[in-house]
Amino acid sequence: MICNAEEPMCIAGVFGGLDSGVTEETTSVFLESAYFNPTSVRKTARRHGLNTDASFRYERGTDPNATVYCIKLAALMIKELAGGEICGDIIDLYPEVIKPFPVKLDYGYFNALVGKAIPAETIDSIAASLEMEITGHEDNAVTLLVPTYRVDVQRPCDVVEDVLRIYGYNNVEFSSELHSSLSFKTMTDSSNDLRELISNQLSATGFNEILNNSLTAESYYEGLTDEHSAPVKLLNPLSNDLNVMRMSLLFGGLEVIEHNVNRRDGDLMLYEFGKVYQCDTTVESTAENPIAPYKEWEHLGLWLTGNIRTGNWARPEEKATIYDLKAIVANILARLGISEREIELKKTDDKLYSAALSINTRSGKSLGVMGIVSKSMLKRCGVKQEVFFAELDWNAIVKLSIKKKVTFSPLPKTQAVKRDLALLLDKAVTMAQVEKVVRDSEKRLLREVTLFDVYEGKNLEEGKKSYAITMMFQDDEKT
Known part of the structure; x- marks a missing residue:
């Protein structure tokens, strides 16, 4: 929260307060230029269900070292456009200075990630043009200081993406062959x-x-x-x-x-x-x-x-x-x-x-x-x-x-034998129960069990039904 001496005024980086707003009667404006932690702002905005222009910008990261410049620019624009008068000094509360992000980029890693060998001089030149300060070279790598306004460039892979954006994705050619291997399946x-x-x-x-x-x-x-x-x-x-x-x-x-x-x-x-x-x-x-x-x-x-x-x-x-x-x-x-x-x-x-x-x-x-x-x-x-x-x-x-393995077996040379069976059953008995009994009775020679007729009604007792099934048997070695 941003508060005055007595009460809260607004949610930092998310939502302004009613009493801290500007109206047509406003004559004095107190300017504040701040940097807020993006993670904290995003959590706060989601927790309260507030998606504002402020939260949209702060949760994506802003330049922590631009606050003084921005407040001066705002004051000058108010003076120029609204005829205001600048009074009071700038008070800067900066408890822990955020310095440029150090990144060590290995040229071999760069080329492996891109898929093309790009000269080290070209990489250095593009990085420098993007205002990344080169502080040294060692072991086929370059050490960079990324400016604080580039909040999205803090890892080697981020630098690779940034440099490649300038180099041109279309300048990375595909080879005519692709070699790959997959040792296992997840x-x-x-x-x-x-x-x-x-x-x-x-x-x-x-x-x-x-x-x-x-x-x-x-x-x-x-x-x-x-x-x-x-x-x-x-x-x-x-x-x-x-x-x-x-x-x-x-x-x-x-x-x-x-x-x-x-x-x-x-x-x-x-x-x-x-x-x-x-x-x-x-x-x-x-x-x-x-x-x-x-x-x-x-x-x-x-x-x-x-x-x-x-x-x-x-x-x-x-x-x-x-x-x-x-x-x-x-x-x-x-x-x-x-x-x-x-x-x-x-x-x-x-x-x-x-x-x-x-x-x-x-x-x-x-x-x-x-x-x-x-x-x-x-x-x-x-x-x-x-x-x-x-x-x-x-x-x-x-x-x-995936536990099943496909195995080959030749077609049998013997003839299959079919036998029909008519069953008088209670109505509550299902075909699944019948099939289970049949399959449990013969597991080696039985190939199929098929229901081909169901009869209920005349000439049958009350609560009974008739099933007619065909069973197919086959031995791969003999008839």
């Missing part, structure tokens, strides 16, 4: 490769990729949070429609669907890779880890609505179903090397869906959820037609996929 590299792979697969099957804002409306998540999860709120939101970070990809896709349906395009297949965010309200921030309550994940969202195939003279139109979405998810997992044997599908209760299946590994690790979006969620975005949605935990899927 998780990010693997994730990007797999992301491109699945993007190509989805686009090739008729999907369109969308990219939505990570900021969304808090109203979307009313009734969806609990004591352990809440949306990450913005301290200074631009509007109530963009005041939290998204917890799910669903609502961004529904907004896209609503936009397109209103323009007579209701047959949509969409996908999006994006991050979701969450605040765990049971965890508190600490000095060591201020972001402890906050988490973010990479997700893959898939939306199906309307017709999956348009009608024509040769065949009728075909509406999208939850089974189409299930097949698409299965194809994604298969393309990433995650076999059906490793996956379990279970019915789950989720407020986003009227009916949903959770996708888990055999060990219980969650990979995502898919289902039919509930009408209450559709209503929040103004969508009036049925939408099928899957949200996959991309980080978990990548961790599972």
Whole structure:
């Protein structure tokens, strides 16, 4: 704060006070020219939500040694333009003098960073023309004193950028060959490769990729949070429609669907890779880890609505179903090397869906959820037609996929054998349970399990249903 003897007058470098302003009745003006710490000014401006012309300039750094010159210039301009009279002496309070920034620049480092050998004389000449004082040379390096008004030039790489700006980026030629090697892949590299792979697969099957804002409306998540999860709120939101970070990809896709349906395009297949965010309200921030309550994940969202195939003279139109979405998810997992044997599908209760299946590994690790979006969620975005949605935990899927190794095996020369089985079951029994029993019973020869008929109704007991499945067996060595 800047204060007089009795009370505060303004926030230093950010905001002026009501009583320290100039009006039409003002006859005497007290001039102050100051330098404020950029970090302190930026923190203060963000904390109070004040973005002023003063904070804009001070938080980017000003010349600490120009204050006396500036106050003299201001006084002279007032005298010239307003007919004022200068009275009183200049009082300069400068507790710790800020000196020019010393920087040692190695010529080898300069050339390695630029990618071209530039003569030392040229580097020195440009640096000197930029008012950097050369104080000496030693060990193929030059020592410079950067003037205090260049607050953005305090490191060797900053000097390289400044000199190269004058030298000309277009004067750094590219060689005709590029030699590079990557000794290992990080998780990010693997994730990007797999992301491109699945993007190509989805686009090739008729999907369109969308990219939505990570900021969304808090109203979307009313009734969806609990004591352990809440949306990450913005301290200074631009509007109530963009005041939290998204917890799910669903609502961004529904907004896209609503936009397109209103323009007579209701047959949509969409996908999006994006991050979701969450605040765990049971965890508190600490000095060591201020972001402890906050988490973010990479997700893959898939939306199906309307017709999956348009009608024509040769065949009728075909509406999208939850089974189409299930097949698409299965194809994604298969393309990433995650076999059906490793996956379990279970019915789950989720407020986003009227009916949903959770996708888990055999060990219980969650990979995502898919289902039919509930009408209450559709209503929040103004969508009036049925939408099928899957949200996959991309980080978990990548961790599972990169462990897989692609191995070659020749095509079998033997014939496969198929056997059909008709089963009378309780209605509560799912195909996933049947398939698990079959696969656990024969792990070496069994290749496929397919459901080809379901019957309920006449001639069956109440609460019963009939499943007909085909099992394919094959031995690579003999029939």
